[in-house]
Amino acid sequence: MEPTIEQLKAFFDFCVRASNLLRDISLVRYDERTARVVILISESIEVEILGNGEVLIR
Structure with a gap:
């Protein structure tokens, strides 16, 4: 199995936002x-x- 296109887009967007907040x-x-x-x-x-x-944040 592989991630869906929607998952990859959400992953990229979330990682960019997290790195902009200087989070590891x-x-x-x-x-x-x-x-x-x-x-x-x-x-x-x-x-x-x-x-x-x-996206689910816990």
Whole structure:
């Protein structure tokens, strides 16, 4: 499986915004079980990007 175009666009947009805020992006992973892109920012902010490009921040 591979990320969808919507996930890739949302990933790029989110990473640009996070770096503009001078936040470290610690980890990026594509979870094949859930088909989600997972991003860990500064060891405390977890972001998931769903298949439709929707961004969930935890």
